Amino acid sequence: DAMLDGMQDSGTELYSSLLGRFITRNDLYALQDWGEWWCSGATVWGKWTQNEELDGGLIQGKNMDGEIDLRKTTVNDLLIFANEPSDTTKAKWIGLNWPGFIGEYNGMNQYGVTAVTHAGNSPANWEPTDFYTVPLIYREVMERAHSISEAIEIIFSYKSSAGGPGIMGEIINMASPYFEDREGHPAVIFEGDSYGGIVRYPDDVPPSDPYTILVTNTFFKYKGGETSSPCKM
Incomplete structure (x- = not known):
């Protein structure tokens, strides 16, 4: 509701000639389910970043290769969102998103946990009705995860009756600060x-x-829920 209020206060026209009505809260929810097609990314650390500036620290990068929207909003109008939840039990986080987006596709929270997403080209199962919008799941990761392991637990906690957390294929690169004496991997997919x-x-x-x-x-380890799912195994 606050997003709609802000749009109205800014003088933005909320009437859509395509829809033949004013934009509603449900339209904003629909906007959150955005496919990041053709994106690519990499995370490196340790010996590959061993220099005076980085001292082996972790670097994570992503290309917004898709530009799937006609106006290229996702690449031309990126904004840095600073989120400080009123619920003090939730983490502060920043997201690189675009106007009207309240979910999370590229973000990092105050504990250094990152979530950088890429759409997976896997066929959807449209039968279940208990799916949760994936970018809002990732927002939960930002607000609640203190570590990569907690981020993974949050994602799996949103499993639908079909078995997965998302309608379409999802590939998410999660990382956290790298220290030589820390156990586990500083980045996973x-x-x-x-x-x-x-x-x-x-x-x-x-x-x-x-x-x-x-x-x-593209999936490299997961085989997909159907035999027709693209896979590199």
């Missing part, structure tokens, strides 16, 4: 769809490197 999901670690798929993980819109 969640690969999933309507039917299930799995976590891919840096050394899971050859050729592998313990200090690198790459991501695009």
